[in-house]
Amino acid sequence: MLLDGVRIVDFTQYLSGPSATRMLAELGADVIKVEYGPRGDPSRTLPFVAGNSSSYYTQQNRGKRSICINLGTAQGCALARDLAIKSDVVVENFGPGVLERRGLTWESLQKENPGLVMASISAFGKTGPLSHLQGFDLMGQALSGMMHLTGDSDGPPQFTGSPIADCAAGFVLFGAIGHALFHRERTGSGQYVEVNLVDPLFAMHSIAVQGHSASGGGWRQERSGKQFSIVVPSGTYKGPDGWIVLQVLEPQWSRLCQAMGRSALADDPRFSTGEARVANAKELLQLVEDWMQTFDSDETLLAHLELNRIPAAPVLSPEEAMRHPHFTEQGMTRTVSDPSFGEITVTGLPVRFSSLTPNSHEPSPPNLGEHNAEVLREVLGLSDSEIAGLTEDGALMEEAK
Numbered sequence: 001m002l003l004d005g006v007r008i009v010d011f012t013q014y015l016s017g018p019s020a021t022r023m024l025a026e027l028g029a030d031v032i033k034v035e036y037g038p039r040g041d042p043s044r045t046l047p048f049v050a051g052n053s054s055s056y057y058t059q060q061n062r063g064k065r066s067i068c069i070n071l072g073t074a075q076g077c078a079l080a081r082d083l084a085i086k087s088d089v090v091v092e093n094f095g096p097g098v099l100e101r102r103g104l105t106w107e108s109l110q111k112e113n114p115g116l117v118m119a120s121i122s123a124f125g126k127t128g129p130l131s132h133l134q135g136f137d138l139m140g141q142a143l144s145g146m147m148h149l150t151g152d153s154d155g156p157p158q159f160t161g162s163p164i165a166d167c168a169a170g171f172v173l174f175g176a177i178g179h180a181l182f183h184r185e186r187t188g189s190g191q192y193v194e195v196n197l198v199d200p201l202f203a204m205h206s207i208a209v210q211g212h213s214a215s216g217g218g219w220r221q222e223r224s225g226k227q228f229s230i231v232v233p234s235g236t237y238k239g240p241d242g243w244i245v246l247q248v249l250e251p252q253w254s255r256l257c258q259a260m261g262r263s264a265l266a267d268d269p270r271f272s273t274g275e276a277r278v279a280n281a282k283e284l285l286q287l288v289e290d291w292m293q294t295f296d297s298d299e300t301l302l303a304h305l306e307l308n309r310i311p312a313a314p315v316l317s318p319e320e321a322m323r324h325p326h327f328t329e330q331g332m333t334r335t336v337s338d339p340s341f342g343e344i345t346v347t348g349l350p351v352r353f354s355s356l357t358p359n360s361h362e363p364s365p366p367n368l369g370e371h372n373a374e375v376l377r378e379v380l381g382l383s384d385s386e387i388a389g390l391t392e393d394g395a396l397m398e399e400a401k
Contacts, residue, residue, distance in 0.1 A: 001028025019170035037397035051340035068369030075395035140165025140197030369398030
């Protein structure tokens, strides 16, 4: 495995941090999830719940080891600090000021372990005018400008159906930790890495930022519903059965006209240039949808578009995507044996390595505090009597039997 021998102490909760460390665990890292007593990661209570945990928790925490510490005690904070110092990577998403109160700042930990990689994920960053605020995914979508671009032109801004700010931050953090470990491999020095929920979404603006600037402020991207505002025809179209997406750039325009059996449209003044197609988008959209309705099924329409090398795809529900051969063959659907739910399907690792064969059957998620004794014996060298004493004193907790 790519990350065999790399120990990660994971203080994160909910989604962005746990998703990053889950992907690192899939690459072979030993991820020790530090959960806060007495209830553990709050995602254990998110849908769908069974027993003392949830399928939400399972998806992002399978293959990790759980230790449950009462960080409200001096002994608990000391345990957390000792584990952090003994690790290769520390990942945290504490609120403002928590690291300082618990003695877990990068500066203090690095003095004890100069090779430590510490990764922080927050709503708005550790510095700056919003750093004192807490926030979740929707705040990232709103402040980044992404929500402003989503929805119908005459309707309110919309958020996406999945938490893209959390997920994007998790993917960025996953990659950044890998680069920091590479830096340590070359130099021997650790690294502090910081990611927030807003910046990855702001960085996704491929047109809105540079276009507004290049036009001297004369142009701004707005919500445009099912039709992309600056490239036409590109968007969501009604097919014979369901919805079909097309993305037709300049090289594909004449091919689409040929596919429609209307080659003359390519030179029609209403549609002959990108600017003209944008100006007459409503009329062109109707022409395309009317043509699509002449097919007897979405399948035959998509086959015809493929034959003419027009980028197109059906709009699938998540349930349909779960069963699609692409995702099953790519290893993007995995099976986990969950102690409460039995076998459930979860999402897989969205990157492939030549030396890594994905497991078709994933390791189970940990019970709360399941690995208290194992981790403390192995990492800190504590004796069974010392561990029992910490449990009696309330510094260590575990799931009620």
